[in-house]
Amino acid sequence: MTSRVLNLVLKRLGIAAVTLLIVLFAVFFATSMLPGDTASILLGQAATPEAVAGLREAMHLNDPAILRFLLWLVGLLHGDLGNSYANEMPVAALIGGRLVNTMKLAGITTLLSVPLALTLGITAAMLRGSVYDRTVTILSIGVISVPEFMVATLAVLLFAVYLKWLPALSSVNEAHSMTDLVRIYAMPVITLTFVISAQMIRMTRAAVIETLSTPYVEMALLKGASRSRMVLRHALPNALGPIVNAVALSLSYLVGGVIIVETIFNYPGIAKLMVDAVATRDLPLIQSCAMIFCFGYLFLITAADIVAIMSNPRLR
Protein backbone atom coordinates (compact mmCIF):
# COMPACT_ATOMS: atom_id res chain seq x y z
CA MET A 1 0.00 0.00 0.00
CA THR A 2 1.50 3.30 -1.04
CA SER A 3 1.53 6.38 1.19
CA ARG A 4 -1.05 8.04 -1.05
CA VAL A 5 -3.60 5.28 -0.49
CA LEU A 6 -2.73 5.24 3.21
CA ASN A 7 -3.34 8.98 3.35
CA LEU A 8 -6.74 8.68 1.68
CA VAL A 9 -7.75 5.84 3.97
CA LEU A 10 -6.66 7.73 7.08
CA LYS A 11 -8.52 10.80 5.88
CA ARG A 12 -11.66 8.72 5.34
CA LEU A 13 -11.31 7.25 8.85
CA GLY A 14 -10.92 10.76 10.25
CA ILE A 15 -14.13 11.87 8.49
CA ALA A 16 -15.87 8.79 9.91
CA ALA A 17 -14.75 9.71 13.44
CA VAL A 18 -15.99 13.31 13.08
CA THR A 19 -19.26 12.02 11.61
CA LEU A 20 -19.69 9.62 14.52
CA LEU A 21 -19.31 12.51 16.95
CA ILE A 22 -21.89 14.63 15.08
CA VAL A 23 -24.27 11.66 14.95
CA LEU A 24 -23.88 10.98 18.70
CA PHE A 25 -24.54 14.66 19.32
CA ALA A 26 -27.69 14.56 17.12
CA VAL A 27 -29.00 11.41 18.82
CA PHE A 28 -28.39 12.86 22.27
CA PHE A 29 -30.13 16.13 21.50
CA ALA A 30 -33.07 14.59 19.68
CA THR A 31 -33.77 12.49 22.76
CA SER A 32 -33.19 15.42 25.13
CA MET A 33 -35.83 17.48 23.33
CA LEU A 34 -38.56 15.36 24.89
CA PRO A 35 -41.31 17.70 26.10
CA GLY A 36 -42.28 17.23 29.70
CA ASP A 37 -39.95 16.85 32.64
CA THR A 38 -38.23 13.47 32.78
CA ALA A 39 -38.04 13.50 36.56
CA SER A 40 -41.77 14.13 37.06
CA ILE A 41 -42.65 11.50 34.45
CA LEU A 42 -40.50 8.98 36.33
CA LEU A 43 -41.92 9.73 39.76
CA GLY A 44 -45.54 9.71 38.60
CA GLN A 45 -48.40 12.03 39.50
CA ALA A 46 -48.19 11.55 43.26
CA ALA A 47 -44.65 12.97 43.50
CA THR A 48 -43.98 15.96 45.74
CA PRO A 49 -42.21 18.97 44.17
CA GLU A 50 -39.27 18.34 46.54
CA ALA A 51 -38.87 14.78 45.32
CA VAL A 52 -38.93 15.92 41.68
CA ALA A 53 -36.34 18.62 42.42
CA GLY A 54 -34.16 16.06 44.20
CA LEU A 55 -34.31 13.62 41.33
CA ARG A 56 -33.58 16.38 38.80
CA GLU A 57 -30.45 17.19 40.82
CA ALA A 58 -29.43 13.53 41.07
CA MET A 59 -29.90 13.02 37.29
CA HIS A 60 -27.92 16.18 36.44
CA LEU A 61 -31.02 17.48 34.62
CA ASN A 62 -30.32 21.03 35.83
CA ASP A 63 -26.95 21.10 34.13
CA PRO A 64 -26.66 22.64 30.66
CA ALA A 65 -27.23 20.18 27.81
CA ILE A 66 -23.66 20.38 26.55
CA LEU A 67 -22.32 19.31 29.97
CA ARG A 68 -24.74 16.40 30.10
CA PHE A 69 -23.60 15.39 26.59
CA LEU A 70 -19.97 15.39 27.71
CA LEU A 71 -20.82 13.41 30.86
CA TRP A 72 -22.70 10.90 28.72
CA LEU A 73 -19.75 10.67 26.31
CA VAL A 74 -17.28 10.08 29.18
CA GLY A 75 -19.62 7.40 30.53
CA LEU A 76 -19.67 5.76 27.09
CA LEU A 77 -15.87 5.65 26.98
CA HIS A 78 -15.88 3.88 30.34
CA GLY A 79 -18.44 1.40 29.04
CA ASP A 80 -21.11 2.88 31.30
CA LEU A 81 -24.35 3.25 29.33
CA GLY A 82 -26.46 4.44 32.25
CA ASN A 83 -29.55 2.86 33.77
CA SER A 84 -32.87 2.19 32.08
CA TYR A 85 -35.69 4.47 33.28
CA ALA A 86 -38.30 1.75 32.96
CA ASN A 87 -36.84 -0.95 35.21
CA GLU A 88 -33.70 0.57 36.74
CA MET A 89 -31.47 -2.09 35.21
CA PRO A 90 -28.12 -1.09 33.70
CA VAL A 91 -28.59 -0.54 29.96
CA ALA A 92 -25.49 -2.60 29.21
CA ALA A 93 -27.07 -5.66 30.86
CA LEU A 94 -30.33 -5.18 28.91
CA ILE A 95 -28.52 -4.81 25.60
CA GLY A 96 -25.86 -7.54 25.95
CA GLY A 97 -27.87 -10.67 25.17
CA ARG A 98 -30.13 -8.87 22.71
CA LEU A 99 -27.14 -7.64 20.71
CA VAL A 100 -25.85 -11.21 20.37
CA ASN A 101 -29.27 -12.29 19.04
CA THR A 102 -29.32 -9.51 16.47
CA MET A 103 -25.74 -10.24 15.41
CA LYS A 104 -26.69 -13.90 14.90
CA LEU A 105 -29.62 -12.86 12.71
CA ALA A 106 -27.48 -10.43 10.71
CA GLY A 107 -24.62 -12.95 10.42
CA ILE A 108 -26.79 -15.79 9.09
CA THR A 109 -28.47 -13.40 6.64
CA THR A 110 -25.07 -12.21 5.37
CA LEU A 111 -23.80 -15.77 4.93
CA LEU A 112 -26.89 -16.63 2.87
CA SER A 113 -27.42 -13.45 0.87
CA VAL A 114 -23.86 -12.65 -0.25
CA PRO A 115 -23.25 -15.83 -2.31
CA LEU A 116 -26.84 -15.80 -3.58
CA ALA A 117 -26.80 -12.15 -4.66
CA LEU A 118 -23.30 -12.30 -6.19
CA THR A 119 -24.22 -15.35 -8.26
CA LEU A 120 -27.47 -13.82 -9.49
CA GLY A 121 -25.98 -10.35 -10.04
CA ILE A 122 -22.91 -11.50 -11.97
CA THR A 123 -24.76 -14.03 -14.12
CA ALA A 124 -27.48 -11.47 -14.88
CA ALA A 125 -24.81 -9.01 -16.02
CA MET A 126 -23.14 -11.68 -18.19
CA LEU A 127 -26.44 -12.57 -19.86
CA ARG A 128 -27.52 -8.95 -20.14
CA GLY A 129 -30.81 -8.47 -21.99
CA SER A 130 -31.80 -12.15 -21.80
CA VAL A 131 -35.09 -13.35 -20.32
CA TYR A 132 -33.11 -14.50 -17.26
CA ASP A 133 -31.58 -11.05 -16.78
CA ARG A 134 -34.95 -9.34 -17.17
CA THR A 135 -36.62 -11.69 -14.68
CA VAL A 136 -33.88 -11.09 -12.08
CA THR A 137 -34.02 -7.32 -12.66
CA ILE A 138 -37.81 -7.07 -12.44
CA LEU A 139 -37.94 -9.22 -9.30
CA SER A 140 -35.22 -7.21 -7.57
CA ILE A 141 -36.88 -3.89 -8.49
CA GLY A 142 -40.13 -5.33 -7.16
CA VAL A 143 -38.57 -6.25 -3.81
CA ILE A 144 -36.82 -2.86 -3.50
CA SER A 145 -40.03 -0.99 -4.29
CA VAL A 146 -42.10 -2.48 -1.49
CA PRO A 147 -41.72 -1.95 2.27
CA GLU A 148 -39.83 -4.61 4.25
CA PHE A 149 -42.94 -5.51 6.21
CA MET A 150 -44.68 -6.44 2.98
CA VAL A 151 -41.90 -8.88 2.07
CA ALA A 152 -42.30 -10.31 5.57
CA THR A 153 -46.10 -10.59 5.25
CA LEU A 154 -45.80 -12.30 1.87
CA ALA A 155 -43.21 -14.72 3.28
CA VAL A 156 -45.54 -15.56 6.18
CA LEU A 157 -48.47 -16.04 3.78
CA LEU A 158 -46.44 -18.34 1.55
CA PHE A 159 -44.45 -20.43 4.04
CA ALA A 160 -46.64 -20.39 7.14
CA VAL A 161 -50.22 -20.02 5.85
CA TYR A 162 -50.31 -21.82 2.50
CA LEU A 163 -47.41 -24.29 2.72
CA LYS A 164 -47.53 -24.65 6.55
CA TRP A 165 -43.78 -25.40 6.68
CA LEU A 166 -42.86 -22.87 9.33
CA PRO A 167 -44.37 -21.10 12.33
CA ALA A 168 -45.25 -17.44 11.84
CA LEU A 169 -43.59 -16.21 15.04
CA SER A 170 -40.16 -16.90 16.43
CA SER A 171 -38.86 -17.09 19.95
CA VAL A 172 -35.26 -18.08 20.61
CA ASN A 173 -35.96 -19.33 24.12
CA GLU A 174 -37.57 -22.54 22.94
CA ALA A 175 -34.75 -23.97 20.84
CA HIS A 176 -34.02 -27.55 21.93
CA SER A 177 -32.91 -29.18 18.70
CA MET A 178 -31.57 -28.40 15.27
CA THR A 179 -35.04 -28.44 13.67
CA ASP A 180 -36.29 -25.99 16.31
CA LEU A 181 -33.42 -23.67 15.48
CA VAL A 182 -34.18 -23.78 11.76
CA ARG A 183 -37.87 -23.12 12.38
CA ILE A 184 -37.06 -20.13 14.59
CA TYR A 185 -34.59 -18.40 12.32
CA ALA A 186 -36.19 -19.33 8.99
CA MET A 187 -38.82 -16.60 8.60
CA PRO A 188 -36.73 -13.59 9.76
CA VAL A 189 -33.72 -14.77 7.77
CA ILE A 190 -35.74 -15.43 4.61
CA THR A 191 -37.30 -11.95 4.78
CA LEU A 192 -34.00 -10.16 5.42
CA THR A 193 -32.23 -12.19 2.74
CA PHE A 194 -34.83 -11.09 0.18
CA VAL A 195 -34.47 -7.42 1.12
CA ILE A 196 -30.65 -7.38 1.26
CA SER A 197 -30.13 -9.58 -1.80
CA ALA A 198 -32.35 -7.39 -3.98
CA GLN A 199 -30.16 -4.36 -3.25
CA MET A 200 -26.97 -6.35 -3.70
CA ILE A 201 -28.07 -7.92 -6.99
CA ARG A 202 -28.81 -4.52 -8.49
CA MET A 203 -25.54 -2.96 -7.41
CA THR A 204 -23.42 -5.99 -8.38
CA ARG A 205 -25.10 -6.20 -11.77
CA ALA A 206 -24.47 -2.49 -12.40
CA ALA A 207 -20.80 -2.81 -11.32
CA VAL A 208 -20.13 -5.80 -13.60
CA ILE A 209 -21.95 -4.22 -16.56
CA GLU A 210 -19.82 -1.11 -16.17
CA THR A 211 -16.63 -3.18 -16.25
CA LEU A 212 -17.89 -5.21 -19.21
CA SER A 213 -18.31 -2.03 -21.26
CA THR A 214 -14.66 -0.95 -20.87
CA PRO A 215 -12.26 -0.98 -23.86
CA TYR A 216 -10.02 -3.76 -22.51
CA VAL A 217 -12.93 -6.14 -22.24
CA GLU A 218 -13.88 -5.29 -25.82
CA MET A 219 -10.25 -6.03 -26.71
CA ALA A 220 -10.53 -9.45 -25.07
CA LEU A 221 -13.70 -10.09 -27.06
CA LEU A 222 -12.03 -9.02 -30.30
CA LYS A 223 -8.99 -11.24 -29.79
CA GLY A 224 -11.41 -14.16 -29.58
CA ALA A 225 -11.45 -14.96 -25.85
CA SER A 226 -14.42 -17.10 -24.80
CA ARG A 227 -17.26 -15.41 -22.95
CA SER A 228 -16.48 -17.06 -19.62
CA ARG A 229 -12.75 -16.28 -19.94
CA MET A 230 -13.57 -12.69 -20.80
CA VAL A 231 -15.69 -12.31 -17.66
CA LEU A 232 -13.66 -14.41 -15.21
CA ARG A 233 -10.12 -13.44 -16.25
CA HIS A 234 -10.50 -9.90 -17.57
CA ALA A 235 -13.58 -8.26 -16.09
CA LEU A 236 -14.09 -9.77 -12.61
CA PRO A 237 -10.67 -8.99 -11.07
CA ASN A 238 -11.24 -5.33 -11.91
CA ALA A 239 -14.88 -5.36 -10.83
CA LEU A 240 -13.93 -6.85 -7.44
CA GLY A 241 -13.55 -3.45 -5.74
CA PRO A 242 -16.94 -2.11 -6.87
CA ILE A 243 -18.54 -5.46 -5.99
CA VAL A 244 -17.17 -5.51 -2.42
CA ASN A 245 -18.25 -1.86 -2.18
CA ALA A 246 -21.76 -2.90 -3.28
CA VAL A 247 -21.81 -5.75 -0.74
CA ALA A 248 -20.87 -3.45 2.17
CA LEU A 249 -23.40 -0.81 1.09
CA SER A 250 -26.18 -3.40 0.75
CA LEU A 251 -25.38 -4.81 4.18
CA SER A 252 -26.02 -1.35 5.63
CA TYR A 253 -29.67 -1.94 4.67
CA LEU A 254 -29.64 -4.60 7.39
CA VAL A 255 -29.95 -1.77 9.93
CA GLY A 256 -33.35 -0.66 8.60
CA GLY A 257 -34.48 -4.17 7.73
CA VAL A 258 -33.71 -5.61 11.13
CA ILE A 259 -35.92 -3.01 12.86
CA ILE A 260 -38.99 -4.12 10.89
CA VAL A 261 -38.20 -7.84 10.86
CA GLU A 262 -37.54 -8.14 14.60
CA THR A 263 -40.81 -6.34 15.33
CA ILE A 264 -42.99 -8.35 12.96
CA PHE A 265 -41.56 -11.73 14.02
CA ASN A 266 -41.23 -10.83 17.70
CA TYR A 267 -37.54 -11.68 17.60
CA PRO A 268 -35.78 -10.77 20.88
CA GLY A 269 -33.06 -8.60 19.36
CA ILE A 270 -31.78 -5.11 19.96
CA ALA A 271 -34.11 -3.50 17.39
CA LYS A 272 -37.18 -4.91 19.15
CA LEU A 273 -35.72 -3.60 22.40
CA MET A 274 -35.39 -0.15 20.87
CA VAL A 275 -38.91 -0.05 19.40
CA ASP A 276 -40.26 -1.06 22.82
CA ALA A 277 -38.08 1.60 24.45
CA VAL A 278 -39.57 4.22 22.11
CA ALA A 279 -43.06 3.15 23.19
CA THR A 280 -42.13 3.58 26.90
CA ARG A 281 -39.91 6.65 26.23
CA ASP A 282 -36.95 5.03 27.98
CA LEU A 283 -34.31 7.58 26.92
CA PRO A 284 -31.00 5.99 28.05
CA LEU A 285 -32.03 2.76 26.36
CA ILE A 286 -33.02 4.57 23.12
CA GLN A 287 -29.76 6.53 23.09
CA SER A 288 -27.63 3.42 23.52
CA CYS A 289 -29.53 1.37 20.93
CA ALA A 290 -29.50 4.24 18.43
CA MET A 291 -25.77 4.64 19.01
CA ILE A 292 -25.10 0.96 18.33
CA PHE A 293 -27.13 1.10 15.10
CA CYS A 294 -25.44 4.31 13.92
CA PHE A 295 -22.05 2.81 14.70
CA GLY A 296 -22.82 -0.34 12.71
CA TYR A 297 -24.17 1.67 9.78
CA LEU A 298 -21.23 4.06 9.78
CA PHE A 299 -18.80 1.14 10.01
CA LEU A 300 -20.32 -0.49 6.91
CA ILE A 301 -20.45 2.63 4.73
CA THR A 302 -16.91 3.60 5.77
CA ALA A 303 -15.72 0.07 4.96
CA ALA A 304 -17.40 0.37 1.56
CA ASP A 305 -15.58 3.64 0.84
CA ILE A 306 -12.20 2.30 1.99
CA VAL A 307 -12.56 -0.78 -0.20
CA ALA A 308 -13.34 1.52 -3.12
CA ILE A 309 -10.18 3.56 -2.42
CA MET A 310 -7.93 0.52 -1.97
CA SER A 311 -9.17 -1.23 -5.09
CA ASN A 312 -8.62 1.76 -7.36
CA PRO A 313 -5.55 0.77 -9.41
CA ARG A 314 -4.90 4.39 -10.39
CA LEU A 315 -3.91 5.18 -6.80
CA ARG A 316 -1.32 2.40 -6.51
Next chain:
Amino acid sequence: MTMARAATLRRSFLGYSYSLVGVVAALVILAWTLVAILAPYVLPHSIGDIVDDDYFGPMRQGLWLGSDYLGRDMLSRVLMGARYTVGISLAAVSIACFSGVMLGMIAAVTGGWLDTCLSRFLDAMNSIPSKLFGLVVVAAVGSSIPVLILTLAVIYIPGAYRFARALAVNINTMDFMTVARVRGESTFYLIGSEILPNIIRPVLADFGLRFVFIVLLLSGLSFLGLGLQPPLADWGALVRENIGGLPFAAPAVIVPSLAIASLTISVNLLIDNLPQKIRDRDT
Protein backbone atom coordinates in the same frame (compact mmCIF):
# COMPACT_ATOMS: atom_id res chain seq x y z
CA MET B 1 -32.90 0.31 -17.48
CA THR B 2 -33.76 -2.89 -19.29
CA MET B 3 -37.40 -2.32 -18.47
CA ALA B 4 -37.61 0.12 -21.36
CA ARG B 5 -36.67 -2.63 -23.73
CA ALA B 6 -39.19 -5.05 -22.26
CA ALA B 7 -42.02 -2.97 -23.66
CA THR B 8 -41.62 -2.93 -27.39
CA LEU B 9 -44.75 -0.94 -28.11
CA ARG B 10 -43.85 2.72 -28.27
CA ARG B 11 -45.97 5.68 -29.15
CA SER B 12 -45.13 9.26 -29.85
CA PHE B 13 -46.64 12.23 -28.09
CA LEU B 14 -45.35 15.81 -27.86
CA GLY B 15 -42.17 14.72 -29.57
CA TYR B 16 -41.28 12.14 -26.92
CA SER B 17 -41.76 8.44 -27.27
CA TYR B 18 -43.37 6.58 -24.39
CA SER B 19 -43.18 2.90 -23.55
CA LEU B 20 -46.35 1.03 -22.66
CA VAL B 21 -45.04 0.20 -19.18
CA GLY B 22 -44.44 3.89 -18.53
CA VAL B 23 -47.96 4.83 -19.66
CA VAL B 24 -49.57 2.18 -17.45
CA ALA B 25 -47.43 3.30 -14.50
CA ALA B 26 -48.43 6.93 -15.07
CA LEU B 27 -52.12 5.92 -15.15
CA VAL B 28 -51.80 4.06 -11.83
CA ILE B 29 -50.16 7.12 -10.23
CA LEU B 30 -52.86 9.39 -11.68
CA ALA B 31 -55.58 7.09 -10.32
CA TRP B 32 -54.14 7.13 -6.78
CA THR B 33 -53.77 10.92 -6.94
CA LEU B 34 -57.44 11.26 -7.88
CA VAL B 35 -58.41 8.88 -5.08
CA ALA B 36 -56.35 10.92 -2.61
CA ILE B 37 -58.15 14.13 -3.64
CA LEU B 38 -61.67 12.75 -4.02
CA ALA B 39 -61.67 10.08 -1.28
CA PRO B 40 -64.09 11.78 1.16
CA TYR B 41 -66.72 12.20 -1.59
CA VAL B 42 -66.74 8.66 -2.92
CA LEU B 43 -66.53 6.57 0.26
CA PRO B 44 -69.13 3.78 0.19
CA HIS B 45 -69.24 3.73 4.03
CA SER B 46 -67.97 6.06 6.74
CA ILE B 47 -64.51 4.86 7.78
CA GLY B 48 -65.47 4.49 11.45
CA ASP B 49 -68.75 2.60 10.91
CA ILE B 50 -68.91 -1.05 11.80
CA VAL B 51 -70.83 -2.52 8.87
CA ASP B 52 -70.00 -6.22 9.09
CA ASP B 53 -71.08 -8.62 11.87
CA ASP B 54 -67.94 -10.63 11.29
CA TYR B 55 -64.35 -9.41 11.54
CA PHE B 56 -61.82 -10.05 8.75
CA GLY B 57 -64.76 -10.71 6.43
CA PRO B 58 -64.04 -11.92 2.87
CA MET B 59 -64.63 -9.87 -0.28
CA ARG B 60 -68.29 -9.85 -1.25
CA GLN B 61 -70.95 -7.64 -2.80
CA GLY B 62 -71.29 -4.38 -0.89
CA LEU B 63 -67.98 -4.93 0.95
CA TRP B 64 -65.75 -5.21 -2.10
CA LEU B 65 -62.51 -5.54 -0.13
CA GLY B 66 -63.91 -7.35 2.91
CA SER B 67 -63.93 -5.98 6.44
CA ASP B 68 -61.18 -5.21 8.95
CA TYR B 69 -60.49 -6.43 12.50
CA LEU B 70 -63.53 -4.53 13.85
CA GLY B 71 -65.82 -5.26 10.91
CA ARG B 72 -65.33 -1.87 9.21
CA ASP B 73 -65.45 -1.50 5.43
CA MET B 74 -61.94 -2.06 4.07
CA LEU B 75 -62.52 -0.31 0.71
CA SER B 76 -63.40 2.97 2.45
CA ARG B 77 -60.42 2.68 4.76
CA VAL B 78 -57.98 2.02 1.92
CA LEU B 79 -59.38 4.96 -0.09
CA MET B 80 -58.97 7.27 2.91
CA GLY B 81 -55.53 5.77 3.60
CA ALA B 82 -54.44 6.92 0.14
CA ARG B 83 -55.13 10.46 1.27
CA TYR B 84 -52.70 10.23 4.19
CA THR B 85 -50.00 8.16 2.50
CA VAL B 86 -49.92 10.20 -0.73
CA GLY B 87 -50.57 13.56 0.96
CA ILE B 88 -47.96 13.31 3.73
CA SER B 89 -45.34 11.84 1.40
CA LEU B 90 -45.95 14.48 -1.25
CA ALA B 91 -45.70 17.31 1.27
CA ALA B 92 -42.52 15.85 2.76
CA VAL B 93 -40.83 15.22 -0.58
CA SER B 94 -41.69 18.74 -1.76
CA ILE B 95 -40.06 20.31 1.29
CA ALA B 96 -37.06 17.95 1.10
CA CYS B 97 -36.42 18.52 -2.60
CA PHE B 98 -37.05 22.27 -2.51
CA SER B 99 -34.68 22.84 0.44
CA GLY B 100 -32.11 20.30 -0.73
CA VAL B 101 -31.96 21.64 -4.29
CA MET B 102 -31.84 25.27 -3.19
CA LEU B 103 -29.04 24.59 -0.69
CA GLY B 104 -27.20 22.44 -3.23
CA MET B 105 -27.29 25.16 -5.90
CA ILE B 106 -26.27 27.87 -3.44
CA ALA B 107 -23.36 25.72 -2.19
CA ALA B 108 -22.19 25.01 -5.73
CA VAL B 109 -22.37 28.65 -6.84
CA THR B 110 -20.91 30.17 -3.66
CA GLY B 111 -18.26 27.54 -2.93
CA GLY B 112 -15.74 28.19 -0.17
CA TRP B 113 -16.38 27.56 3.51
CA LEU B 114 -20.18 27.62 3.14
CA ASP B 115 -19.98 24.74 0.68
CA THR B 116 -17.53 22.78 2.86
CA CYS B 117 -19.50 23.22 6.09
CA LEU B 118 -22.85 22.45 4.49
CA SER B 119 -21.53 19.37 2.71
CA ARG B 120 -19.80 17.99 5.83
CA PHE B 121 -22.85 18.57 8.01
CA LEU B 122 -25.35 17.06 5.56
CA ASP B 123 -23.04 14.09 4.91
CA ALA B 124 -23.02 13.44 8.64
CA MET B 125 -26.83 13.65 8.67
CA ASN B 126 -26.82 11.12 5.86
CA SER B 127 -24.91 8.68 8.09
CA ILE B 128 -27.90 8.26 10.37
CA PRO B 129 -30.02 5.35 9.18
CA SER B 130 -33.41 6.78 8.11
CA LYS B 131 -35.65 4.47 10.15
CA LEU B 132 -33.55 5.10 13.22
CA PHE B 133 -33.80 8.87 12.77
CA GLY B 134 -37.57 8.51 12.51
CA LEU B 135 -37.72 6.37 15.65
CA VAL B 136 -35.62 8.81 17.68
CA VAL B 137 -37.64 11.86 16.60
CA VAL B 138 -40.95 10.13 17.28
CA ALA B 139 -39.64 9.15 20.71
CA ALA B 140 -38.72 12.77 21.34
CA VAL B 141 -41.62 14.81 19.96
CA GLY B 142 -44.42 12.37 19.21
CA SER B 143 -46.00 11.76 15.83
CA SER B 144 -48.54 14.36 14.71
CA ILE B 145 -48.95 14.91 10.96
CA PRO B 146 -46.82 18.12 10.82
CA VAL B 147 -44.02 16.44 12.82
CA LEU B 148 -44.13 13.42 10.51
CA ILE B 149 -43.94 15.62 7.39
CA LEU B 150 -41.02 17.64 8.77
CA THR B 151 -39.13 14.56 10.00
CA LEU B 152 -39.48 12.79 6.67
CA ALA B 153 -38.40 15.97 4.88
CA VAL B 154 -35.33 16.47 7.09
CA ILE B 155 -34.27 12.84 6.59
CA TYR B 156 -34.24 13.24 2.81
CA ILE B 157 -32.79 16.75 2.50
CA PRO B 158 -29.15 15.52 2.54
CA GLY B 159 -29.79 13.17 -0.39
CA ALA B 160 -31.51 15.86 -2.46
CA TYR B 161 -28.72 18.30 -1.58
CA ARG B 162 -25.97 15.91 -2.65
CA PHE B 163 -27.70 15.13 -5.94
CA ALA B 164 -28.43 18.77 -6.84
CA ARG B 165 -24.98 19.97 -5.77
CA ALA B 166 -23.22 17.39 -7.95
CA LEU B 167 -25.28 18.50 -10.96
CA ALA B 168 -24.89 22.21 -10.21
CA VAL B 169 -21.10 21.93 -9.79
CA ASN B 170 -20.90 20.63 -13.37
CA ILE B 171 -23.01 23.51 -14.70
CA ASN B 172 -21.01 25.98 -12.63
CA THR B 173 -17.87 25.35 -14.71
CA MET B 174 -19.61 26.24 -17.99
CA ASP B 175 -18.66 29.37 -19.92
CA PHE B 176 -22.10 30.96 -19.69
CA MET B 177 -21.76 30.91 -15.88
CA THR B 178 -18.47 32.82 -16.11
CA VAL B 179 -20.13 35.31 -18.46
CA ALA B 180 -23.04 35.81 -16.08
CA ARG B 181 -20.64 36.27 -13.17
CA VAL B 182 -18.62 38.84 -15.11
CA ARG B 183 -21.87 40.66 -15.90
CA GLY B 184 -22.20 41.00 -12.13
CA GLU B 185 -25.38 38.97 -11.70
CA SER B 186 -26.55 38.16 -8.15
CA THR B 187 -26.38 34.65 -6.67
CA PHE B 188 -30.17 34.53 -6.77
CA TYR B 189 -30.16 35.22 -10.54
CA LEU B 190 -27.38 32.66 -11.16
CA ILE B 191 -29.33 29.97 -9.35
CA GLY B 192 -32.76 30.74 -10.77
CA SER B 193 -31.98 31.62 -14.35
CA GLU B 194 -28.75 29.84 -15.21
CA ILE B 195 -28.46 26.68 -13.10
CA LEU B 196 -32.03 25.58 -12.33
CA PRO B 197 -33.25 25.38 -15.96
CA ASN B 198 -30.26 23.17 -16.75
CA ILE B 199 -30.75 20.65 -13.95
CA ILE B 200 -34.54 20.67 -13.57
CA ARG B 201 -35.20 17.44 -15.47
CA PRO B 202 -32.88 15.10 -13.53
CA VAL B 203 -34.01 16.86 -10.35
CA LEU B 204 -37.63 15.97 -11.16
CA ALA B 205 -36.67 12.32 -11.70
CA ASP B 206 -34.88 12.42 -8.35
CA PHE B 207 -38.06 13.92 -6.83
CA GLY B 208 -39.96 10.81 -7.91
CA LEU B 209 -37.38 8.40 -6.48
CA ARG B 210 -37.28 10.27 -3.19
CA PHE B 211 -41.11 10.16 -3.09
CA VAL B 212 -40.86 6.36 -3.19
CA PHE B 213 -38.32 6.32 -0.34
CA ILE B 214 -40.58 8.53 1.73
CA VAL B 215 -43.69 6.42 1.08
CA LEU B 216 -41.72 3.33 2.16
CA LEU B 217 -40.34 5.00 5.29
CA LEU B 218 -43.73 6.44 6.28
CA SER B 219 -45.39 3.06 5.82
CA GLY B 220 -42.58 1.42 7.81
CA LEU B 221 -42.96 3.86 10.70
CA SER B 222 -46.75 3.54 10.69
CA PHE B 223 -46.36 -0.22 10.60
CA LEU B 224 -44.24 -0.04 13.74
CA GLY B 225 -47.05 1.99 15.34
CA LEU B 226 -44.87 5.12 15.41
CA GLY B 227 -46.31 6.91 12.39
CA LEU B 228 -49.88 8.10 11.99
CA GLN B 229 -51.88 7.47 15.19
CA PRO B 230 -55.43 6.05 15.37
CA PRO B 231 -58.17 6.94 14.51
CA LEU B 232 -56.27 8.17 11.42
CA ALA B 233 -54.76 5.38 9.37
CA ASP B 234 -52.46 5.42 6.36
CA TRP B 235 -51.66 2.23 4.44
CA GLY B 236 -48.85 1.18 6.77
CA ALA B 237 -51.10 1.61 9.80
CA LEU B 238 -53.85 -0.39 8.05
CA VAL B 239 -51.45 -3.32 7.63
CA ARG B 240 -50.44 -3.04 11.28
CA GLU B 241 -53.95 -2.98 12.73
CA ASN B 242 -55.05 -5.91 10.59
CA ILE B 243 -51.92 -8.04 11.00
CA GLY B 244 -54.01 -10.43 13.12
CA GLY B 245 -55.75 -11.50 9.91
CA LEU B 246 -52.51 -12.76 8.41
CA PRO B 247 -52.92 -16.41 9.50
CA PHE B 248 -56.21 -16.59 7.54
CA ALA B 249 -54.92 -14.50 4.62
CA ALA B 250 -57.66 -11.88 5.18
CA PRO B 251 -57.99 -9.28 2.39
CA ALA B 252 -57.78 -6.60 5.13
CA VAL B 253 -54.04 -7.21 5.54
CA ILE B 254 -53.23 -7.95 1.88
CA VAL B 255 -55.05 -5.04 0.19
CA PRO B 256 -53.22 -2.11 1.88
CA SER B 257 -49.89 -3.85 1.17
CA LEU B 258 -50.84 -4.16 -2.48
CA ALA B 259 -51.87 -0.49 -2.52
CA ILE B 260 -48.40 0.57 -1.31
CA ALA B 261 -46.70 -1.75 -3.78
CA SER B 262 -48.79 -0.54 -6.73
CA LEU B 263 -47.90 3.08 -5.99
CA THR B 264 -44.17 2.64 -5.36
CA ILE B 265 -43.58 0.17 -8.19
CA SER B 266 -45.48 2.47 -10.59
CA VAL B 267 -43.34 5.49 -9.69
CA ASN B 268 -40.15 3.43 -10.11
CA LEU B 269 -41.30 2.06 -13.46
CA LEU B 270 -42.41 5.50 -14.67
CA ILE B 271 -38.99 6.97 -13.90
CA ASP B 272 -37.21 4.02 -15.50
CA ASN B 273 -39.33 4.48 -18.61
CA LEU B 274 -39.13 8.25 -18.93
CA PRO B 275 -37.93 9.31 -22.36
CA GLN B 276 -34.12 9.45 -22.37
CA LYS B 277 -34.27 13.19 -23.04
CA ILE B 278 -35.96 13.89 -19.69
CA ARG B 279 -34.09 11.35 -17.62
CA ASP B 280 -30.53 12.04 -18.67
CA ARG B 281 -28.29 13.77 -16.21
CA ASP B 282 -26.01 15.44 -18.73
CA THR B 283 -28.25 17.82 -20.56
